[in-house]
Amino acid sequence: MELSDALTSTPATRTFTDRPVDDATLYAILDDARFAPSGGNRQGWRVVVVKDPVTRRALRDAYLPGWYEYLAMTTEGMTPFASTNAPDDEAAAIARAADFASLGAANPGFAEHLDEVPALLVILADLTCLATVDRDLDRVGLAGGASIYPFVWSILLGARQRGLGGVMTTMAVRAEAQVLSLIDAPPDTAVAAVVALGEPTEQISRLRRAPVEQFTTIDRMDGEGLAPA
Secondary structure, three states: OOHHHHHOOOOEOOOEOOOOOOHHHHHHHHHHHOOOOOHHHOOOEEEEEOOOHHHHHHHHHHHHHHHHHHHHHHHOOOOOOOOOOOHHHHHHHHOOHHHHHHHHHHOOOOOOOHHHOOEEEEEEEEHHHOOOOOOOOOOOOOHHHHHOHHHHHHHHHHHHHOOOEEEEEOHHHHHHHHHHHHOOOOOOEEEEEEEEEEOEOOOOOOOOOOOHHHHOEOOOOOOOEOOOO
16 A cells, blocks of 8 residues: 555554454554554554454443533533643533543444454553653643654554554543552553554545645644645
8 A cells, every 4th residue: 555545544443343353463563563663663662452352342431421521621612731721611521521422322333342353452651761851841841742643653553554543532531640550550551542443334535634734734723824835
């Protein structure tokens, strides 16, 4: 598969067939993904492939509360968990999360079936390896993720090349202490994402995204949009 084709046709896949993903395929995907860039080439990622059914269900149960809070905020027109949200508005939305839990129980989707996906990976960050250069700024930190998330994206591209689909979700970070305990992670470890992989029920040939001119400008944020030659 050409790189351009992979970049424009790798969606967030949340529905899978029952076909298992064998260890050899997972190894090959991770063997390619390990070449992702990271600060100082420290490769601070760690991967736990969760196979035990009990641990899978516990991971799902840790995941769900944050998901229902996410849905509640989305319904109110908010960007969930945005650092710019008004605390009172966010709290009022989250108070309705139980309604979405009831809806999920009645009509389960990806989140409620997280424990059943063919391959389930917890992606961890070794905090001693991350150069968090924005650590002392008065805002939510972003820079440390630059040493982890390219690796996660490489996993999804590697899966796409092999006819698989997947999705990266960060919802389990809401229950980080619980997740770390489930997998016996050491101190100075953070949950970066959970990745679900499997054979997709539908293959997408091309994604829809905003055009370059909409998010790229010249010289200033309000400058002229970059156009093709």
